[in-house]
Amino acid sequence: MSKTYRTDxxxxxxxxxxxxxxxxxxxxxxxxxxxxxxxxxVEPVDGDSYRTENPATEEVLAEIAAAGLRDVDRAVxxxxxxxxxxWGPMAGAERAKYLFRIARIIQERSRELAVLESLDNGKPIxxxxxxxxxxxxxxxxxxxxxxxxxxxxxxxxNPAPIGVAGQVIPWNFPLMMAAWKLAPALAAGNxxxxxxxxxxxxxxxxxxxxIQQADLPPGVVNVLTGAGSVAGAALxxxxxxxxxxxxxxxxxxxxxxxxxxGKGKHLTLELGGKAANIVFxxxxxxxxxxxxxxxxxxxxxxVCCAGSRLLVQESIADTVVxxxxxxxxxxxxxxxxDKNTDLGAINNADQLEKIRSLVEExxxxxxxxxxxxxxxxxxxxxxxxxxxxxxxxxxxxAREEIFGPVLSVLTFRTPEExxxxxxxxxxxxxxxxxxxxxxxxxxxAQHLRAGVVWANTFxxxxxxxxxxxxxxxxxxxxxGRHGLAAYLDx
Amino acid sequence: MDSEAMTxxxxxxxxxxxxxxxxxxxxxxxxxxxxxxxxxxxxAEVGRSEADLRRFLHGxxxxxxxxxxxxxxxxxxxxxxxxxxxxxxxxxxxxxxxxTLEGADTPGKVMxxxxxxxxxxxxxxxxxxxxxxCIYPDLVPVAKRALxxxxxxxxxxxxxxxxxxxxxxxxxADVRDAVVGGADEIDMVIDRxxxxxxxxGLVLEEVQAVKEACGQAHxxxxxxxxxxxxxxxxxxxxxLAMVGGADFIKTSTGKVSPAxxxxxxxxxxxxxxxxxxLTGALVGVKVAGGIRSAKDALRYLVIVNETVGEAWLDPxxxxxxxxxxxxxxxxxxxxxxxxxxxxxxxxxxx
Numbered sequence: 001m002s003k004t005y006r007t008d009x010x011x012x013x014x015x016x017x018x019x020x021x022x023x024x025x026x027x028x029x030x031x032x033x034x035x036x037x038x039x040x041x042v043e044p045v046d047g048d049s050y051r052t053e054n055p056a057t058e059e060v061l062a063e064i065a066a067a068g069l070r071d072v073d074r075a076v077x078x079x080x081x082x083x084x085x086x087w088g089p090m091a092g093a094e095r096a097k098y099l100f101r102i103a104r105i106i107q108e109r110s111r112e113l114a115v116l117e118s119l120d121n122g123k124p125i126x127x128x129x130x131x132x133x134x135x136x137x138x139x140x141x142x143x144x145x146x147x148x149x150x151x152x153x154x155x156x157x158n159p160a161p162i163g164v165a166g167q168v169i170p171w172n173f174p175l176m177m178a179a180w181k182l183a184p185a186l187a188a189g190n191x192x193x194x195x196x197x198x199x200x201x202x203x204x205x206x207x208x209x210x211i212q213q214a215d216l217p218p219g220v221v222n223v224l225t226g227a228g229s230v231a232g233a234a235l236x237x238x239x240x241x242x243x244x245x246x247x248x249x250x251x252x253x254x255x256x257x258x259x260x261x262g263k264g265k266h267l268t269l270e271l272g273g274k275a276a277n278i279v280f281x282x283x284x285x286x287x288x289x290x291x292x293x294x295x296x297x298x299x300x301x302x303v304c305c306a307g308s309r310l311l312v313q314e315s316i317a318d319t320v321v322x323x324x325x326x327x328x329x330x331x332x333x334x335x336x337x338d339k340n341t342d343l344g345a346i347n348n349a350d351q352l353e354k355i356r357s358l359v360e361e362x363x364x365x366x367x368x369x370x371x372x373x374x375x376x377x378x379x380x381x382x383x384x385x386x387x388x389x390x391x392x393x394x395x396x397x398a399r400e401e402i403f404g405p406v407l408s409v410l411t412f413r414t415p416e417e418x419x420x421x422x423x424x425x426x427x428x429x430x431x432x433x434x435x436x437x438x439x440x441x442x443x444x445a446q447h448l449r450a451g452v453v454w455a456n457t458f459x460x461x462x463x464x465x466x467x468x469x470x471x472x473x474x475x476x477x478x479x480g481r482h483g484l485a486a487y488l489d490x
Numbered sequence: 491m492d493s494e495a496m497t498x499x500x501x502x503x504x505x506x507x508x509x510x511x512x513x514x515x516x517x518x519x520x521x522x523x524x525x526x527x528x529x530x531x532x533x534a535e536v537g538r539s540e541a542d543l544r545r546f547l548h549g550x551x552x553x554x555x556x557x558x559x560x561x562x563x564x565x566x567x568x569x570x571x572x573x574x575x576x577x578x579x580x581x582x583x584x585x586x587x588x589x590t591l592e593g594a595d596t597p598g599k600v601m602x603x604x605x606x607x608x609x610x611x612x613x614x615x616x617x618x619x620x621x622x623x624c625i626y627p628d629l630v631p632v633a634k635r636a637l638x639x640x641x642x643x644x645x646x647x648x649x650x651x652x653x654x655x656x657x658x659x660x661x662x663a664d665v666r667d668a669v670v671g672g673a674d675e676i677d678m679v680i681d682r683x684x685x686x687x688x689x690x691g692l693v694l695e696e697v698q699a700v701k702e703a704c705g706q707a708h709x710x711x712x713x714x715x716x717x718x719x720x721x722x723x724x725x726x727x728x729x730l731a732m733v734g735g736a737d738f739i740k741t742s743t744g745k746v747s748p749a750x751x752x753x754x755x756x757x758x759x760x761x762x763x764x765x766x767x768l769t770g771a772l773v774g775v776k777v778a779g780g781i782r783s784a785k786d787a788l789r790y791l792v793i794v795n796e797t798v799g800e801a802w803l804d805p806x807x808x809x810x811x812x813x814x815x816x817x818x819x820x821x822x823x824x825x826x827x828x829x830x831x832x833x834x835x836x837x838x839x840x
Contacts, residue, residue: 015577015795015803020569126567286760287557330796339569436552456554 017332020339022125026112032063033201035071035225036208038078039218045070048226052201055122056336056345056380064201066226069234075193075222076240079164082219083191088161090189092148099144099186101214106137106179109210113203117175118336120202122345122381123299125337135461136179139479142463143187146484150188153481155490161189162266162489163242166235168228169204170248171197171347172302172403178204180478181245182221183463188487190243193222195232197248199348201225228252233259241265245486247304250401250427250472268476268486270304270468272401273429275450276422277307277458278412281315283434287456289323292407295432295458297331297343297385301405302351304473305430307458309398311418314411321389321409328385329372343405346381355383355404362388362397367408393424401427415440419447428470432458451477533769536733540691547690547729553721553757562752568792572826575788579823582787582815583610585805586620587645587776589813590840591652591744597632600625602840604636611820612838620816621805622675626651627664630671645675645710649700652714652743654679658696665703675708676700677776677811679743682717685727693727697734710738710776710809715754716746724754728761732773740776744811749779755790759797772801778811784822787815813840 032049034041048066053059067075087095106113110133117128150159165185169177174196185192196204208223224231228248236244236256243266246256250271260267277295279288295307312320336344346352363369367388376382383404391398391408398408412418422431431450433441445453451469454460461467466482468474476486536546570578588607590599604623611617622643623633633644646668650656656664665676678700684692701709711731715724731739739758742749755777762773777790787810794802802808817837824832 014800015581015791016574017568017570018572018574020571130567283551284554284557285551286757287554287561290557290561339567436554456557 017340019335021335021337022111022115022118022129022339024115024119024337027115027119029062029202032065033205033225034065035067035075036205036211036221036223037071037075037219038222039212039216041208044068044226045074050198050226052120052199054119054380055199055347056377058379058381061119061202064225067195067224067231068226069230071224071226072193072231072234072238075224076164076166076235076238078219079191079193079222080240082217083161083164083189086217087186087191087220088189092150092187092189095187095189096144096147098214098216099140099147099183102210102216103137103140103144105210105213106133106140106207109206110134110137113175113206115337116206117203118344120200121171121174122336122347124341124344125339126341127299131461132173132176135463136175139176139179139183139463143183143483146184146481147187150484150488153484153488155485155488159188159484159488159490162487163190164240165190165192165243165245165487166195166238166241167192167245168195168232168236168248169197170304171200172299172304174200175203175207177247178207181247184478184483185243185245185487186220188484190487191220193224193235193241195224195226195228195235198225198227236260237263243267243487245476246270250474253474266486268468268478269474270476270478271427271429271472271474272403273304273306273427273469273473274309274399274401274425275305275307275427275430275432276309276311276418276425276448277432278311278418278422278434278444279313279316279320280415280418280433280435280437280440281313282436284436284456285316285319285323288434289320289327291432291434291456291458292320292324293327293331296407297405298459300343300346300383302347302403303459304401304403305452305459305467306403307430307432308402308407309422309425310407310409311412311421312409313418314413317409317411321387324387324407325370325372328387331372331374331385333374333382333384334377343385346383346404349381351403352381352383355402355406358397358400358402358404359386359406362391362395362406362408365395365397367391367395367397393421399425415444419444423447423449426472429468429473430454533733540689543690543694544688547726550725550729553725555721558721558757559753562756562793565756565793565796566752566789568789570788570792576823576826578788578791579784579819579826580618581803582784582791582810583819583823584618584621585809586816586819587622587624587778587809587811588620588816589624589744589778589811591624591626591647595626595629597629599840600629600632601636604633604642606816606838606840607642608637608640610816611824613836614824617820617823621809624677624811627668627671627673630668630673634672643674644672645677646671646673647677647679647743649678649696651677651679651712652745654681655683658699661696662699662703665700669703669705669707673707675710676704677710677712677740679712679714680727680731682714685718685723685730690726690730693730694734697731697736701735708737709735710740710774711736712740712743712778713758714743714746715741715750716748721753721757724757725761728758729765732762732765732771736773738774738776738809740778740809740811742777742779742811744779747780750777750781752789752793756793756797759794759802762802763798772807774807774809775802776809776811781810781812782814782818784815784818787819
């Protein structure tokens, strides 16, 4: 429909935006990076390494140290010592000063962090600049404020740190996840050994440099790069680790919980999701369309709380799908460093393969696949924004986490049916509700089994707000006062 | 949309920068868009009774304030560089209604504004003329003479601008005066008092009466969004104006703060997009008041581009009501071409 008025305008023009790339020159990439242990960058004992690449071009960015078992021992040992001798005994107000300092340096070096994040992860610079980096700084600011007020956090008069935290984070928000893990742990007086995702180590290493710059006492934060199956597994199982925090896939999360059973370690898991984004017929339609797009195409859909199942009331389903298609046609897919890019590259080849196979499965099961026509770059890992209609709740694309820019559209008739369908998942991380009726929002929020329910918005994060899941989406909360509980012996 | 309906869609032709006066036959009840075949009839019926009208306007999907503002803010981060910037700057020049609406306006001031409108950059004849000159009704004959033979249209505010607080007889006389004087375009104000007290029928009747009084002149309907306060009201007032026969809907008089804002423009563009879908009629949007920098102008063009598409990237469907904006556009344009900023005094001051 939208095209028809153009047929009688032979000289119509298209306003194509010229490339507007953010400069890479602000980032000083080293050819190789060591492990960050005891406040210094050191070579791994076994000398192993691997390469990290730019998923948008497949260009190798740097050689990264791969931590082995002896490196894990070393890092856990210095972290334990730092916790007992320096960081644990330090007054909260003093710890706060360090955290405030880290937050400020993140802000000062925000462009550098944003460019590096887009290079290593493939996400659009618009998002790393406007979401990831500001939120990372905000988490440090927020928990810095708690450091000297822990006895007022509602966990008793004298809450104590747990000890050494082993933290394993995913590749979808590398810097932001590091901040979510480190800031509350440090505020509560714990020391940390952080294992960034194999494919996205660079911003965690830059954060380590920032931590050096902030003069954090050596050993309080240690960063071990390397494989999850080696460094990650050894870290969480290490007897010197008192607390394990993991964000990643449900599959690995389950293994981890099995491995830690009976070991007496504190554990929090933030795992996968298959969130329902529920649009009622009285929703503010234009904003709902934006919310649906933001819900599933933000960060290429590589978001554990992505609104990957659109539940739309049948009476407006055709309109919504038509509007979505025309909106998706305006998404700009390409160079993550271009400031006008909306959708960047998929982070790695394995993930791209997983998306492809799930999408093929969806087609084979009879769902109707649609993507706008968009040229994808020849190199790198790319997947076009994709919409599935004719989806039934039993199909794999409606049940399994795709972790890519793929939206499944389902319909419902009544609020009860919406709730039943939304809750019909093994996950329970997030949900969205779109309606102009306030009472319905409250009713839905009460009945949805999801850790986060967004009303008339989606994918909104704030350090003051707890975030976490139900069932196979994990347990424990990050953010807010609740986020402190995971790092205090309460 | 089927081919039969397509033939009723008003086309645009003729030299850019000039309104085609026969462009928009009102398609209400006639041309039907992609929706149900009854939609055209529904719209024609909208004005039947106050209750029908209220039901229709309050049945429009709401606007979520936070979401609309977030979308506008996100589009404002688009980075427009090099050749796309040059194209946008020149398009913005062609879209300007060069405006003076002061009690102190004189024939001399209007004549110098008209000269600027015909040839904005004394140093560069390649700069296109602006779309129109916008003035008070009594100065229309002056502007008409000064613009004779050019592509620049004469736009006149009317209907007891800017407050609109006069009887309908006075408002219509005001319009006729401007039309007789030679105005190609009439910028009317809606009765915000009537709108805010829920007398939508009165607002609609006034728009319809003014449209009739306009004759061949194009009608721009000023909503004065700064006084409507909510985006829901902006969307409803947009529909009222469009149903009443507006060729353009316009944000503001420029006499009330806030005047044009990016989210208001977004909501109005969504309204004209939806109205085109319902009826096939293309209604223009004019943003006015407080737009002074080229950067702001480009932000509006980005919203146009990504909300309604390139069809509206044309002076016949999008306008800027502004005065000082023009010189900044010229300055940025010459910077794009020469690589260096010219001085303020290199551009004429009217």
